[in-house]
Amino acid sequence: MLARDGVGGLTTREVARKADTSTPAVYELFGDKAGLVREIFLEGFRRLRRRFDRLDETQDPRADLERVIDSLRAFVRENPVLAEVMFSRPFADFDPGPSGLEAGAAVRRFVVGRVRRCLDASVLAGDATDIAHVVFSLTQGLAATEAAGWLGTSRASVNRRWNLAIRAVLDGLR
Numbered sequence: 001m002l003a004r005d006g007v008g009g010l011t012t013r014e015v016a017r018k019a020d021t022s023t024p025a026v027y028e029l030f031g032d033k034a035g036l037v038r039e040i041f042l043e044g045f046r047r048l049r050r051r052f053d054r055l056d057e058t059q060d061p062r063a064d065l066e067r068v069i070d071s072l073r074a075f076v077r078e079n080p081v082l083a084e085v086m087f088s089r090p091f092a093d094f095d096p097g098p099s100g101l102e103a104g105a106a107v108r109r110f111v112v113g114r115v116r117r118c119l120d121a122s123v124l125a126g127d128a129t130d131i132a133h134v135v136f137s138l139t140q141g142l143a144a145t146e147a148a149g150w151l152g153t154s155r156a157s158v159n160r161r162w163n164l165a166i167r168a169v170l171d172g173l174r
Contacts, residue, residue, distance in 0.1 A: 055067050
């Protein structure tokens with residue numbers, strides 16, 4: 001529903017209809033619409049973490065970090081509305097709560113770990129958490145810009161701009 005109708009189309013009534021159940025059943029399971037959104041938010045971070053967990057570590061920490069960036073890019077491209085729920089919080093009445101914050105933290109710890117490997121190998125210099133936030137934010141912003149069609153009109157131009165941005169940031173953090 002999110003992919004098809006966007007955040008504006010997400011209602012408990014429509015979720016119930018699509019699940020072939022009653023609206024009270026949805027409320028009983030999730031508590032309220034914010035509870036439903038919280039579960040979507042959590043599922044998004046679980047999916048992203050599973051994607052990251054499939055990335056093998058190699059002897060090249062920078063290449064490993066670049067694979068994390070590519071993986072996040074693909075995740076946002078494949079799940080733009082889910083990424084919007086996870087990173088932009090478009091629902092005014094939604095608070096991720098402790099479980100949501102932990103789900104986001106698990107993803108953040110993974111990225112910080114990959115950055116830390118780069119620091120240990122003297123491929124990057126600086127604070128691991130700061131660098132992870134910069135890399136993650138840059139990737140998320142580029143992915144959103146790409147999804148909106150504002151990064152270029154051809155695959156080659158989009159990829160060239162991605163490579164330019166990532167290379168500039170990672171080279172600059174040496």
